[in-house]
Amino acid sequence: MKVWLNGSIVDARDARIDPADRGFLLGDGLFETMLALHGHPVFAGAHMLRLKAGTELIGLPLPYAPDAIEAACIEVLEANGLDAAPRASLRVTVTRGPGPRGLALPPEPKPTVLVSGATAGEPPARLSLATAMPRRNPWSPSARLKALPYLDNLLAKEEAREKGADDALMLSTNGAIACTSAANIFLWEDGKLITPSQNCGILPGITRAALLELAPDIGIDIAEEEILPARLAHISGAFATNSLMGLVPIDRIDGRDIPAHPMTARLAAAYELLLDAADEEG
Incomplete structure (x- = not known):
């Protein structure tokens, strides 16, 4: 599986998240899950708007513009052969990145942005x-x-x-x-x-x-x-x-x-x- 990590498409086995990443240690971050139909993320603009509003609310600087993250989603679909899939799921995860020990926010955060994708099955009937x-x-x-x-x-x-x-x-x-x-x-x-x-x-x-x-x-x-x-x-x-x-x-x-x-x-x-x-x- 290929993922988009901080600006580049990499093999998931080679993707490295810093052990000091606050998302891993403290849950300090946000995510969005999107449906993609035939390679097109559905309501991507609304998802990116919610993500941007959320990062602003918690004071987490979003290092990429929403349009760039949308483009990354397309890249992930293409890299995994999902650009023609009837249904696929996308997940965008943003953390505050690595930081010193403790709860205090790092003065100069270096956020982590990860985009991953997978096939999506049919919804349950009930x-x-x-x-x-x-x-x-x-x-x-x-x-x-x-x-x-x-x-x-x-x-x-x-x-x-x-x-x-x-x-x-x-x-x-x-x-x-x-x-x-x-x-x-x-x-x-x-x-x-x-x-x-x-x-x-x-x-x-x-x-x-x-x-x-x-x-x-x-x-x-x-x-x-x-x-x-x-x-x-x-x-x-x-x-x-x-x-x-x-x-x-x-x-x-x-x-x-x-x-x-x-x-x-x-x-x-x-x-x-x-x-x-x-x-x-x-």
Whole structure:
């Protein structure tokens, strides 16, 4: 496998990350995961905008312009023979780079930027969720960033798998519904589509943002709300979203069957048209 590391395409076996890199030692960094269709990264501009905003928020100087990182993504796809693949995944990882021991930020950081790619399989047909113990902290800046530390999410997913579910339903520290381990969640309630608001400790996903714009255009009333788990007893459908899988229906939460809402399929079809348009523009 070939990767793009700090400006050059290299074999993954020869890629060297400094042992003092703060991303490895402290999780001091951010990442983006993108879907590529036939060699074209989908919504690359939105992903790069989120990455740039995140690095500015945490004071991490981005050493390459977003356009240069987008170009690096294309290079990685081509170097790995994925430029014609129907579906591929790209990951852009940015760390603050090597630094002295301790938590204090290095006065002159030398960030590390790594771009990798791989084939992407078809999304699952449906998902089951189980509520997990780890919670999302709305007060933490990292809850709203695509930050490297994913230990809570990892442990939540494993707990859900031990309960016989595909993924975790994560709550906020305030007890509201937040997300799955790696996806945003949407619920159908009284003919309206609702999704947890950003003050619930969620990552504002790229696909989530696209649906917030798309839903009203096809006559779907959509709202961002604080949603307590008790409301799950009254929902008429649910689905999860992220950049790689798009929209995937949720058919069970904590052992309770969730009906298939007919509008989920309509919204998924509209989103696929949006992806097709993005692929053609690429």
